[in-house]
Amino acid sequence: MPPTARKLAPVPCTGADNLTVTRDGDAAVLTIDRPAKRNAMTQAMWAALPGVLAGPAADPAVRALVVTGAGPSFCAGADIAGLLGGADPRDPMADLRADNLAAQAALRTFPKPTIAMIRGHCIGGGVEIAAACDLRFADPSSVFGVTPAKVGIVYPPSSTKALLDLVGPATTKYLLFSGELLDGAAALRTGLVDQLVEADELEAEVRRFTGVLAARSALTQRATKEVVAALTAGAGADAVVARWYEETISAGELPEGVAAFAERRPPRFGWTG
Structure with missing residues (x-):
């Protein structure tokens, strides 16, 4: 260990x-x-x-x-x-x-x-x-x-x-x-x-x-897992993506990512699921 x-x-x-x-x-x-x-x-x-x-x-x-x-x-x-x-x-x-x-x-x-x-x-x-x-x-x-x-x-x-x-x-x-x-x-x-x-x-x-x-953004990572799983299964990917787009905005991850980029600092993502 x-x-x-x-x-x-x-x-x-x-x-x-x-x-x-x-x-x-x-x-x-x-x-x-x-x-x-x-x-x-x-x-x-x-x-x-x-x-x-x-x-x-x-x-x-x-x-x-x-x-x-x-x-x-x-x-x-x-x-x-x-x-x-x-x-x-x-x-x-x-x-x-x-x-x-x-x-x-x-x-x-x-x-x-x-x-x-x-x-x-x-x-x-x-x-x-x-x-x-x-x-x-x-x-x-x-x-x-x-x-x-x-x-x-x-x-x-x-x-x-x-x-x-x-x-x-x-x-x-x-x-x-x-x-x-x-x-x-x-x-x-x-x-x-x-x-x-x-x-x-x-x-x-x-x-x-x-x-x-x-x-990195835990929200992006969770969404990626679900989108990849949906694409691999061959069904439902569009609905999964739409749901996660909404979550991205409501959770404040995207505004924080944009602000961090503009301010040249590491982002402070807070989404935990």
């Missing part, structure tokens, strides 16, 4: 013991904390994730969320031992799949910018977590793979769509057909990663960037 970080109140739900939330400046840091298993996600951890995210989502002092893994790995995926543990013999993955999809949705709809800070293994469910974040910063030790073809699983539509939006149809098919791994350089080239940063600079760069985000 960085020297400036402080631990937030624990979340009282099963599985949350392996999901640690701390504050580092203006950012909340969610650490997947199961290093002995390369931070593989159990069903309890998937189920706990939406509740863990609820606190920083509602905290106006939190301006961004950083998701990372304890130790040398980000997340090696879902814990294979729990894949077939469901109660329905016709679909023993049903409960796990529901918890997994709910966790991804909670990350995708988190109301503030989210950054996956990736070292080492980012495999399977790890890629789902990273793809559900807004941005992905990684170091050269990072290794990415989407491996349902190795165990005979059909990848969910929402997970496939998230991957497709990042890397396009050809790379999506390459990863899903083969289960082959991409190193950090290949991940950057294909669009799976947004920034590739030297290992000893990764944490500092993520901290610097979250500071940049905190200095």
Whole structure:
């Protein structure tokens, strides 16, 4: 944990013991904390994730969320031992799949910018977590793979769509057909990663960037997330934009931004949602 970080109140739900939330400046840091298993996600951890995210989502002092893994790995995926543990013999993955999809949705709809800070293994469910974040910063030790073809699983539509939006149809098919791994350089080239940063600079760069985000308009950032989501879904973008234009004026963000530009000073944005 960085020297400036402080631990937030624990979340009282099963599985949350392996999901640690701390504050580092203006950012909340969610650490997947199961290093002995390369931070593989159990069903309890998937189920706990939406509740863990609820606190920083509602905290106006939190301006961004950083998701990372304890130790040398980000997340090696879902814990294979729990894949077939469901109660329905016709679909023993049903409960796990529901918890997994709910966790991804909670990350995708988190109301503030989210950054996956990736070292080492980012495999399977790890890629789902990273793809559900807004941005992905990684170091050269990072290794990415989407491996349902190795165990005979059909990848969910929402997970496939998230991957497709990042890397396009050809790379999506390459990863899903083969289960082959991409190193950090290949991940950057294909669009799976947004920034590739030297290992000893990764944490500092993520901290610097979250500071940049905190200095910008939270209203613009929230609106951007909603507009991008609407455009990606292919419906409703005009109505979303119209609503946010009205909010921009009524909240005073635009007048403050214009005044700050004219006065050559940093803007003092006050909108918190």
